Amino acid sequence: MSIDSQPNSNFSILQRLVMAYEDSDAKSQLFKTKLHTAITLVTLVIVVWALFTIGQFMLNGEWQVIIDKRRAFMIGRYPEEHVWRIWPTVWMFAAVTGLSSALWLRPGKRVLISLLLAGSIISYLFLEFDSNALKFGFGLSIGLFGYALAYFGDTKFKLTPVFAKIAIAGWILLIPTMLVLLFIGDAPTTNYWGGLFVNVILAAIAIVVGTPLAVVLALGRTTQGYPAIQILTTSFIEIVRGAPLIAWLFMGRFVLPFILPSWFGLNEADVIIRTMIILIIFNAAYTAEVVRGGLQAIPKGQYEAADSIGFTYFQTLRLILLPQALRAVLPSLINQYIGLFKDTTLVYLISVVDVLEVGRKAFNELNYSGTALEVLVFVGFLFWVVTWSMSNLSKKVEENLGLGTR
Amino acid sequence: MNTLTNFWYRSAYRRAIVQGTAVLIVVFIGLGLVGQLSNLENVQAPKFTSSPPFLTFEFLNARAGIALSHGLIFDIDSNDSRMDAILNGAWNTIRLASVLIGFASIMGLLVGIGRLSDFYLIRKACTLYVEILRNIPALLQIYIWYVVIWLTAPAISNAIAIDINFFGLEILQNFIFISNKGFAIPWLIGQENLGTWLFVAGLAGIGAVLLRRYLQKRQDALGGNQRTNRYPIFIFLAISVIAYILLDSPFTGQTPGIIESGAGGAIQNYKGGMVITGEFLTIVVALGFYTASFISEIVRGSILSLPAGQAEAGKALGLSAYQRLTLIILPQALRTMIPPLGNQYINMTKNTSIAVAIGFSDVVFATRTISNNAGHSLEIFTALLVIYLAMALFISSVMNGLNWYVQRSGI
Numbered sequence: 001m002s003i004d005s006q007p008n009s010n011f012s013i014l015q016r017l018v019m020a021y022e023d024s025d026a027k028s029q030l031f032k033t034k035l036h037t038a039i040t041l042v043t044l045v046i047v048v049w050a051l052f053t054i055g056q057f058m059l060n061g062e063w064q065v066i067i068d069k070r071r072a073f074m075i076g077r078y079p080e081e082h083v084w085r086i087w088p089t090v091w092m093f094a095a096v097t098g099l100s101s102a103l104w105l106r107p108g109k110r111v112l113i114s115l116l117l118a119g120s121i122i123s124y125l126f127l128e129f130d131s132n133a134l135k136f137g138f139g140l141s142i143g144l145f146g147y148a149l150a151y152f153g154d155t156k157f158k159l160t161p162v163f164a165k166i167a168i169a170g171w172i173l174l175i176p177t178m179l180v181l182l183f184i185g186d187a188p189t190t191n192y193w194g195g196l197f198v199n200v201i202l203a204a205i206a207i208v209v210g211t212p213l214a215v216v217l218a219l220g221r222t223t224q225g226y227p228a229i230q231i232l233t234t235s236f237i238e239i240v241r242g243a244p245l246i247a248w249l250f251m252g253r254f255v256l257p258f259i260l261p262s263w264f265g266l267n268e269a270d271v272i273i274r275t276m277i278i279l280i281i282f283n284a285a286y287t288a289e290v291v292r293g294g295l296q297a298i299p300k301g302q303y304e305a306a307d308s309i310g311f312t313y314f315q316t317l318r319l320i321l322l323p324q325a326l327r328a329v330l331p332s333l334i335n336q337y338i339g340l341f342k343d344t345t346l347v348y349l350i351s352v353v354d355v356l357e358v359g360r361k362a363f364n365e366l367n368y369s370g371t372a373l374e375v376l377v378f379v380g381f382l383f384w385v386v387t388w389s390m391s392n393l394s395k396k397v398e399e400n401l402g403l404g405t406r
Numbered sequence: 407m408n409t410l411t412n413f414w415y416r417s418a419y420r421r422a423i424v425q426g427t428a429v430l431i432v433v434f435i436g437l438g439l440v441g442q443l444s445n446l447e448n449v450q451a452p453k454f455t456s457s458p459p460f461l462t463f464e465f466l467n468a469r470a471g472i473a474l475s476h477g478l479i480f481d482i483d484s485n486d487s488r489m490d491a492i493l494n495g496a497w498n499t500i501r502l503a504s505v506l507i508g509f510a511s512i513m514g515l516l517v518g519i520g521r522l523s524d525f526y527l528i529r530k531a532c533t534l535y536v537e538i539l540r541n542i543p544a545l546l547q548i549y550i551w552y553v554v555i556w557l558t559a560p561a562i563s564n565a566i567a568i569d570i571n572f573f574g575l576e577i578l579q580n581f582i583f584i585s586n587k588g589f590a591i592p593w594l595i596g597q598e599n600l601g602t603w604l605f606v607a608g609l610a611g612i613g614a615v616l617l618r619r620y621l622q623k624r625q626d627a628l629g630g631n632q633r634t635n636r637y638p639i640f641i642f643l644a645i646s647v648i649a650y651i652l653l654d655s656p657f658t659g660q661t662p663g664i665i666e667s668g669a670g671g672a673i674q675n676y677k678g679g680m681v682i683t684g685e686f687l688t689i690v691v692a693l694g695f696y697t698a699s700f701i702s703e704i705v706r707g708s709i710l711s712l713p714a715g716q717a718e719a720g721k722a723l724g725l726s727a728y729q730r731l732t733l734i735i736l737p738q739a740l741r742t743m744i745p746p747l748g749n750q751y752i753n754m755t756k757n758t759s760i761a762v763a764i765g766f767s768d769v770v771f772a773t774r775t776i777s778n779n780a781g782h783s784l785e786i787f788t789a790l791l792v793i794y795l796a797m798a799l800f801i802s803s804v805m806n807g808l809n810w811y812v813q814r815s816g817i
Contacts, residue, residue, distance in 0.1 A: 036525060043527050225417070228425035232432055242795040244756035246770055247787065254783040259439045342543040346760065356546055372553045380542045380550065387541040 057373075065368040066378050072358045073379075076194015085187065086197065087135050089178040094139040096170035098146030103164055105396050116140065175208050190272035194353040196382060198272070202352075203341040206279035213280065214287035215322065221288065222295045233288075240285035245278075245343055252278040253350040275347050283340050290332045294325030327401060334394035338387045345383075355379055466492070466789075468780070488776050495772030496793050502689060502768065503755040503797070509694040510754060511747075514701025519731065521706050532702070539699040544692070545760050551692040552764050555684055559586040562674045565664065583662055583676065586684055590662035593680035603649055603656035610645035614638035685766040689758065697754045704750060708742040709735055740812055748805030752798045769793055 031037045066073070075086065150167075153159035178201070193201070220226075220233030240248070252274045298321060306316040326333070348357040359375040362368055368375075413419055466489040520532035539547070560566060565585035583590040618638040625632040650656060662679025712735060720730035759770045769790065777786045 039525065040527060043531065225421055226425055229428050232428060239791070239795075242798060243791045244759040244770070244794060246759040246762065247790050247794065250770070250774060250777075251783075251787050254777060255787055259784075338541070342541075345543040345545045349762075356543070356549075360549075373550070373557070376546060376550045376553060380546050383543055383546065384538065384541045388537065391541070 057377075061374045062368070062371045063374055063378075065362055065371045065375060068368075069358065069362045072195060072362070073355055073382075074195045075197045076192070076353050076358060078192050078194065078197070079188050082188050085181045085184075087139070088181060089174065090135075091139045091142050092170065092174055092177060094143035095146040096167055096174065098143035098148075099150045099163055099167040099170065102147040102150035103160060103167060104400060105393075116144070175204055178204075190270050193272055195358050196355040198347075198352060198354050199341065199344040202272075202275060202279055202344045202347065202354075203337070205276050206283040206340055207337055210280045210283035211287055213284035214291055217284060217288035218291035218295055219317070221292055237285045237288050240281060241289070245282055245346055246349060248278050248282055249275070249346060249350050271350055271352055275350060275352055279340070279344070279347075283336075286340075287333065287336055290329050290336050291325060293332065294327075294329035295321065297328050298324050330401065331394055331398055334390060334397075338390050341387060341390075342383065355382065488780070491772045491776060492769065492789060492793075495767055495769035498766070499755070499758055499768040499770075499793075500797065502686065502758045502761065502766070503751075505690055506694055506697065506754055506758065507751050509690060510697040510701055513694060513698035515705055516702075517698055518702035518705025518709070521702060522709055536699045536702055539696055540703075544696045544757055545763055547696050548689060548692040548760060548763060552685075552688045555688055555691075556586055559584060559684065561585060562587045562664065562676075581661060583664065587676065588681050588683040588685075588687060590676040590679045590681045592659050592661045594657045595660045596657045597655060599653040599656040603646075603653050606649040606653075607642075607646045610642045610649075613645075614642040617641065683766075685761070685764050688764060689761045689766060693754065693757055693760070697750065697757070700750055700753075701747065704743055704746045705739070708739040711742055712738055741809075744805055744809045744812060748802055748809075751801050751805070755797050755801065756794060 031040065075083065078086070150160075150163045153163055217233050217237055220229045221237065223229060253271070256274050256277070302320055302324070303316070306320045311319070345354060345356045347354055348360075353361070356379055359379045363370075363372040363375045414423075467487050469487065517532045517535055520528045521536065523529045523532070562585040565583045565587075568582040568584070570581050581592065615638070618634055621632045621634040621637065625634055660679055662681070663677050664674055665677040666674050716734055716738065717730055720734045725733065758768060761768050762771045762774070765771070773786045773790050777783045
């Protein structure tokens with residue numbers, strides 16, 4: 001019987017801890033045998049040492065560089081007067097996330113409070129209550145408002161279907177809105193893009209454009225009776241998967257500009273667009289393999305059932321194959337996306353200034369020499385937060401879909 | 407109209423039409439690209455481009471003009487051909503990948519088993535390891551290890567030298583050097599008779615294997631302990647040592663040293679022994695720990711996929727935890743483990759290309775430098791693609807063979 005299942009507020013925290021220790025298997029485990037005791041003691045020493053080292057690093061590290069360069073970390077050298085192009089996307093993202101999490105995920109109060117706390121700490125540390133802090137806070141409150149709206153709309157007024165439609169529309173419109181805002185009017189060229197913003201955009205575009213392409217490739221590879229299409233898609237997938245991303249990025253830099261046709265000025269396309277093309281193709285080939293796993297897991301009877309009720313190919317695809325296949329491979333799909341997001345750090349090789357490159361430039365400056373570890377740990381933390389929450393999200397979605405339980 | 411739809415619903419015709427269209431589109435795109443290549447007016451940066459005729463590789467015979475270090479068996483200098491430079495880079499990649507595969511497998515196996523431990527502390531520690539390392543980009547981890555190693559290791563001018571002393575007897579002086587230029591450890595240097603000795607030792611090895619097989623058969627037939635390991639090993643060692651003495655030391659050990667060059671000994675470097683460079687070490691440590699977090703998930707998944715009855719049966723037989731692991735769980739888990747493990751190895755081999763970030767001279771480094779010097783980027787990219795495809799095919803064929811063996815014999 002653990003303490004969680006029987007909360008009793010009459011006990012003090014210390015008493016509760018003692019009870020938790022008595023209840024848990026810790027008591028029976030930590031000092032079970034001599035070996036266990038030895039491991040426990042060694043772990044204790046390591047933990048104390050690690051806490052001490054980390055604490056010392058946190059206290060004595062020169063974190064000024066991160067405070068000074070906070071803008072560059074987020075958006076590179078994007079001009080100040082154009083930052084308004086970015087904020088609406090952030091707000092929209094916050095609103096849609098709030099709506100969807102209330103509709104489909106139902107995080108507890110604890111998650112919301114910690115989110116709020118993290119948001120305030122971030123805005124305090126990095127934005128120091130200037131106008132950016134207000135904009136950030138605005139985004140946070142929009143998110144919470146969306147959550148509350150969907151929550152109470154569901155419990156009090158039964159408005160879930162409406163909100164679900166709004167949320168889905170929001171997710172679909174998010175990337176187009178972002179692109180329109182970034183390119184409309186006399187926008188700064190993509191040479192000015194940088195920072196975490198570029199990592200997020202590259203990953204988002206590669207996922208949104210690459211996944212449908214991947215579905216097409218996977219269908220081509222698993223199709224029966226069309227050997228030419230099978231050979232073409234298989235060789236495309238295998239060739240793209242054959243070389244590392246770095247090699248493809250070099251190709252994007254040196255070969256792509258002179259083999260692309262000159263329509264729409266494609267061969268004058270700047271480096272970000274070329275990176276996008278490479279990442280889309282790369283992601284499509286890898287995701288195709290994931291999707292293929294899902295397609296192959298579908299029993300033959302499903303195809304036969306679809307044939308027997310006279311579905312056309314596209315009806316079978318839309319109503320029978322894809323829902324089951326994508327559902328089955330959702331965890332691997334999210335893993336692939338996380339990997340892609342991590343791989344966007346490699347774009348520095350074709351001189352895109354992503355967040356890691358901003359960091360490297362920062363600690364190579366004379367003013368900030370000797371701050372390499374601080375910068376790298378900070379950038380690592382940024383990535384860790386995003387990818388870790390993505391993988392937690394996928395676990396939650398898996399639970400809600402009932403994957404692995406039926 | 408009716409005949410037209412009938413035409414479309416005849417599956418043979420439909421297949422022909424659909425496939426024909428797809429092939430036509432691909433051919434059209436291909437022709438377009440080739441046409442674009444020939445139309446060199448569009449070229450933006452002539453220095454990096456190729457020029458017709460395409461996909462000819464004569465330029466690889468020219469002088470490379472770059473020196474690659476980190477070589478174990480051979481370093482190349484700037485007078486060697488470009489082909490040699492690329493092959494040396496490929497050799498560096500292969501060396502890195504093979505060390506990494508060993509390191510990451512062992513580490514991943516330990517962590518994966520640790521995540522399933524009954525002991526709370528070990529379980530939590532391994533989970534923490536996986537959750538942290540899996541979620542940080544590999545490039546960033548390489549930078550962090552590079553900074554950490556660079557900060558902690560001393561400069562070569564005051565490199566740490568390790569001696570081996572035995573009760574005051576100085577057996578080996580300056581046995582190992584540690585500095586930020588890497589480790590230098592003693593290594594073997596071949597003399598003129600090395601080939602003969604290798605031949606003799608190889609024959610002895612084959613003979614020992616045959617003897618072991620014979621003894622094993624004898625033991626199976628007659629019972630008793632026929633010392634199936636002891637005799638073959640003894641015979642192999644004896645023949646090798648005698649051959650070594652008779653051939654007048656075909657190889658000798660060499661301890662590393664530090665040489666000074668430049669004005670006033672300003673530039674110092676290792677000489678002799680084997681040098682494991684700081685870059686090599688950084689990548690092995692960083693990518694090894696990183697990939698181990700993925701391998702541990704594979705190990706954990708395949709152990710969890712076994713029926714719980716297997717471990718329980720082992721318990722019922724009174725096997726210890728170690729015996730249960732090595733005799734019951736791992737041999738069975740290996741069957742589901744091998745296919746994803748092969749994928750992971752291929753991924754890791756491709757990931758070694760990140761090593762260019764800290765200046766390790768792998769195949770990407772070599773090809774990029776040559777491409778910068780000589781152009782011909784299309785041809786060089788093709789070569790790079792072929793090299794990586796060959797490595798991936800090699801790994802997957804080895805893993806397929808292993809898979810076949812495990813499925814057949816169950817180890």
